[in-house]
Amino acid sequence: MRAAVSGTVVLVLIGFGAAVVASIVTPGGERVTVGQSAAAGSPSGHGDRDETGDRGEGPGDDGGGEGAAGDGAGLAGAPAARAVFVHITGAVESPGVVELSEGARVIDVVARAGGAADDADLAAVNLAREIVDGEQIHIPRVGEHPPDAPAAGPGSSASGGGAGGTAAGGVVNINTAASAELETLPGVGPALAGRIIAWREQNGPFRSIDELLAVSGIGEKTLSGFRDRVGI
Structure with missing residues (x-):
């Protein structure tokens, strides 16, 4: 009977000692193997650290995705240029109606029409003038005189409306x-x-003859x- 009691006491003391050792070692965070419980606790600690590392990388990846999306939205918002149509005649390779973007110049119209012919008198044309939607531009040939047309009265359009700018009868x-x-x-x-010329290029076509007083x-x-x- 005493032997049984002694054995029980020994077992209780051993269990108590193991609990004390585990309680001392575990809070210190040292990697000491103390029975099966200490070994099982170690992977758990590593798992917590790995999980934290994964969480740290997540927001960075999300931020990169948002930046790429922002760049795409900026490109999609660019406005498209308005189209204008001009009728070009005279000494060009392909006379006719051409389409260009708003803000184009007479030289762009000539290029779109295939370029000037060999006998084109480009010195008689203001190639730097900004074009107006719906206008007609005439590129004269060397030695060419303005085509015959009825004289236009004050305030009316000169025939042709071309870059030549002068109709029969001397109206400019x-x-x-x-x-x-x-x-x-x-x-x-x-x-x-x-x-x-500078005034009309900066302000657009004259709307009346009296507007010349602004020059x-x-x-x-x-x-x-x-x-x-x-x-006009």
């Missing part, structure tokens, strides 16, 4: 005339002709000297 279209044609008007020299160097007296010789 102030919206399309080149510098040389503007200089045929009384009181208009190269400098004033240049200011007229520096043109007053009532100068305008009255050639009013009956210009049109």
Whole structure:
């Protein structure tokens, strides 16, 4: 009987000692194998650290995806340029109606029409002028005179509306005339002709003959000297 009691006491003491050792070693975080319980606890600690590492990488991946999506949205919002149509005639390889983007110049129209012909008089045309939707541009040939057309009265359109800008009868279209044609008007020299062209390129076509008064160097007296010789 005493032997049984002694054995029981020994077992209890051993179990108590194991519990004390486990309670001392486990909080310290040392990798010490203490029975089966300590060995089983070690993988659990590694698993916690791995899981934390995985969670740390997740937000970074998500952030990269959001950045790529933002770039795509910016590209999709770019506005498309408005199309304009111009009728080009005269000394070009392929005269006719051409389509360009808003803001194109006369030189772009010539290029779209296949380029200028060998005998084109490009010096008579303002190649840098910004085009207007629906206009007609005529590229004259060397030595060519303006085509015959009825004389246009003040405030009316000159026939053809082309880059030549001068109709039969001496009426000059102030919206399309080149510098040389503007200089045929009384009181208009190269400098004033240049200011007229610069004004219409910056502000668009003249809407009336009186709008010429907005050009520096043109007053009532100068305008009255050639009013009956210009049109729009």
